[in-house]
Amino acid sequence: MEIRSDFLPLSRPAIGPEEIEAVVAALTSGWITSGPRAAELEEIFRAETGAQHAIAVTSATAGLHMVLTALGIGPGDEVVTPSMTFASTVNQVALRGATPVFADNDYHTMQVIPEALAEKIGPRTKAVMPVHFAGPPADMDPIILAAAKAGVPVIEDAAHAVGTVYKGRPAGALGDVAIFSFHPIKNITTGEGGMITCKDGELANKLRLLRFHGIERDAWKRYGKGGTPHYDIREPGYKYNLTDIQAALGVVQMKRVRELNARRGALAARYVAALSGVSGIDLPGVPAYAHEDSHHLFIVKITGHDRDAFIGRLADYNVGVGLHFPPCHLLTYVRERYGSKPGDFPGAERAGERILSLPLFPGMADGDVDYVCAAIREILSSGAPA
């Protein structure tokens, strides 16, 4: 086949004229840090998820940090989470001085196995943190049940899950608290950014304080007409507030989220149709429970070729890919600090050796998918290293 001349990236944000106009309006409004636009984005998330509270932050990583702090998780505590997740989930537990305790993932669906997670809940467990992986939700009912039995909160890592629905209920209001990501690869972006959603008003208040130095009132209200510049701090906080420049982008992206996710879904369906029955590649396993998929990532497993060599071959075709993710229990610091080792989590490890994320973003043409699939078939049929 003929090699394309331009590079097809793994992802590209879907920024249109409306986003640009909204950002310019924020820039010229006279208030560019957190203000009415961030509040509007929070309102949209409350409405979309059904969660009572939404707190806009600088990233999902910041959100995880704040949530673990607000829940009082620290030395001596354990947080049960899947091994197959981005390092950020686990790093934040480690940075609080707590211990991440891993549960295995299903090789096919890549979701955490609920029974495996439930088994790891013990006397030191302070929270469970399932991850909605790649677009479909984790199987939340048994996870919520196990956590309720143990009396510990459920933190949803919803970084991949803007638009994900589990049995008719949106991600973000399934557990006690959830964290979304607006990194540029995600389903909607604010450049960098994130959103925490939660049920409990007291937790929401704590999170709002932690977001901005521990100061009790929003700066945009303090500095507005009728506000007072005085403030007090009872507990120190971080500096994790989302700017209105970024929120302006997010508000427009959220207006388009259904259309953007539908396009992702159509591209994913095209991959599935073109690659079904091709030997040497496993397609994403679809969870059996009722759900709606945000189609954040399209992750295949390369079984008929050395995966890393395969990445190099796809690069020769001018196709970019991703690896989501190396299993966290095998990261050097995790092995050294917590004693995990190869063989501990066979589902995550089997997937980790074979996974490959193919290009998937709303601006892709159908022909781009066809091109990637033709390249995959050609590489797999070349009979090179297995």
Ligand SMILES: Cc1ncc(COP(=O)(O)O)c(C=O)c1O
């Ligand atoms: C599962 C998961 N959790 C958390 C994060 C962190 O998100 P952010 O980049 O917004 O900090 C990511 C980012 O890729 C992720 O994939």
